[in-house]
Every structure is written in structure tokens, then in C-alpha cells.
Amino acid sequence: MIHILSLPLFVTSSICLLMSFFFALLYYRLTFHHKEPVKYYFLFALSALISAIFFGAFGVLVNSGENLFALSISNRLTIIGAMFTLVTSLHFYLAFYSYTAPYFLKWCYVICGIFSVLTAVPSPYFLDNAFYATSKYYTGLKYGFLFEVWGIWILVLGSYCIYILVRVFARQRSRLEKSSTVLLLLMANTLWLITGISDTLTGIEVVDLPPLTWLGSFIVTSTIAWILVLHIDGLYKDRRKLNDKLMHDHLTQALSRSFLEVKLNEAIFRIKNSDINRLVVCIFDVDNFKNINDNYGHSSGDVLLKNITEIVKRHLSPSDCVARLGGDEFVILFSDYHSALKASDIVEQIRQTIASTVFKAKAHTFSTTCSFGIVNILSEGDLAEDPAHDILSTADEALYTAKSLGKNTIKNIGYHD
């Protein structure tokens, strides 16, 4: 019959094992597929694996009763696990919070390695096999004087973790950054240290429970996991922001010139690869925009550009889009077959709406008009060698004609008119 107290330990161990697998996979994908090695994912995978062994060993310990062999093995594993959980956590904090790892960090691993060998081999100076009864459980080990040195070593390591976290906490506070996760880590590490000391001093006699450090280790491991999840969220948020910046013109929120090229090339690809061929591209430009800037100020000109974009968007269906080429020049793309059929009517409605709108900016009210050049692509045969560039320059020529015809007008041409 499995001891009820060991169940949370086995559950925690399984969760740690899963987390370790997940982060090892993430590290592998980032390093080998995206050439973007993120060291702390590897550290966390390692730390979670050690924690899984650590918690699993605790579970075995609780169930081992008077089986000296099981007690000895599980207790030795928990000691090794506890030690490496601390040193990998320390390494993680240094890497994640951008502190240069001190030279002695690699020696910490070496010292932990030496203590692990000492832990693995029964000896009267460090850990001997013996029935050493606590109030209820048996540790299966008898501690020698060198074990006290190990206790001091763990104390130093744990204190250094806390020192680094205090520095991170102070740095985040001074920059007015959110510091709740660091605070949680700080508490978990302090708890770990207190429970670790009490376990060491009392031979796990404080309560009739498995060693108390498992609780601290669990909080440390889960908080680190939580920080990494937040970190992944942050990376995606940054990427979305960057995409948004690349896709949209910051003033008008129309599509950017570069994203227009992507959309136009997609539309051209569809024309080449589908039986239903129709694409309408319209370039338009505000008439005498320079006068609006000169008469009402540059910021009024900005407001006008934003309002015109909104008017255009209101007339378009979701499959169409408007992009700003620069200055007061815009492009509308009708790439859906049905909206392309109605493109001329829609552009006429846009022209009329703009011409009849009274725009307001600051204390000024004014009217304006736009000129439009439309080009219709009806078949694959209309596409030149460099179709995107060719379509835009043909639409630009149509716009130029519309301007020369007296402005506030539309020049609609077939591709090879």
C-alpha cells in the first residue's frame, strides 16, 4: 500500500519530468532549427530533471519503511538532487536576469560533483548506511563530520541565490518594473534555505513528514517554470508588436508599403494559379495637399490623412485593403473577384464621400478632393515580367492622367490601354 503522503511527491516528480521534457524540446528547436540558443531553457530542463529525481526519491523514501537499501538510495538521491537544484537555479538566475556568471560558477558544479561522489559511496565520514530513527521514519543514513561541511556548502550556495535575487529585486524596483515573480522566488529560496537547515540540523525530525525541503524546491521549480511561460508570452507579444509595426503605417493605420507588396504578390500568384482572374489596383492622392499643410498646419494634414483612410476602409469589404505608399499617396487593392467587379463603383463612392465631407482639425474646418488612377488586370496575359512593379507604375500613370484632367476625378484603364 502506497503511503498517502508520498502521492504529492510522485505527482510533483511527474510534473517536473514533463516540464524537463518540454523545455529540452524547446531548447532543441530553438538551437538547432532557429539557430537561437537560449541557454536558460537548457538550464531549466536540467533543473527540472534533477527536481524530478529529487521528488521521486522523496516519494520512495516515504514508502521505504524499514527497508535499509531503499532508504539509503532514496536519501542519497534526494541529497544529490537538492544540491544540483540549487546550483542550476543559481545558474538560471544569473543567465535569465543577465548577470555575468562568476568564474567560480563552474567550480560550484565541480564541488557538487565531488559531494555527489561522496554521497553515492557509503562512508563513516560522510554518509554511512544505518537505521537512524527519527520520531517516525528512518533516514537509512548516519551522518559523519564531512556532512556538516556539505551543510555549510549548501548554506553558502542558497545564500548566494538569495543575494542574486535581492539584487534583481532591487534593480527591478528601481526601474519600476513588475517584481512579483522575483519576490516569489526570493520567498521560495528563503523557505528552501530555512527548511534545508532544519532538515540538516534535525536529521529530518521536525515533523513526521518527508524532508521539508521538497516544499521549497517545488515552489522554486514551479516559479521558474512560471517565469519561463511569462517569458515565452513576452517574446510572442514583442513579435506581434514588431509584425504590427512592419504591417501598418503608424500615422493612418493603413497597411505599410512593404506589406502592400506582400499582398500584391499574393494577388498576382492567385491570378496566375486560378481560373477566376481579376485584380483591380487603384492609386489615389489628395489634391493640393501641400496647400492644406500650408494653410492649416502639418498636424491638420495628418488628421486629414487619418480621416481619409477611415472613409476608404468603410467602403471596402474585408478582402480588400488600403495601404499608404507615402506622403498623401495611397493604394487600394481589390483582389477578390466579386469586389474587383464592383471596384469602379466603390472608388466613385469613395471619391464622392471625400469630396462632400467637411473635415475638422483643431479649430479648422476644410474640404478636399482626391484623384484616382485605376488599373484592371483581367487575365494572366496582362501580367508583365515584374508584375507588381509594373501594375503600380501603370496605376501611377493613370493617376497622373486623372490629375492632368483637372483633379477630383478617376482615370480607369485596362492594363494595356
Ligand SMILES: Nc1nc2c(ncn2[C@@H]2O[C@H](COP(=O)(O)OP(=O)(O)OP(=O)(O)O)[C@@H](O)[C@H]2O)c(=O)[nH]1
Ligand atoms: N501632414 C503631412 N504632410 C505630409 C506627410 N508626408 C508628406 N507630406 C506633405 O505632403 C505634400 C505632398 O504634396 P504633393 O502630393 O507633392 O503635391 P500636392 O500639393 O498634393 O499636389 P497634387 O498632388 O498635384 O494635387 C508635401 O507638401 C509633403 O510635405 C505627412 O505624413 N503628413
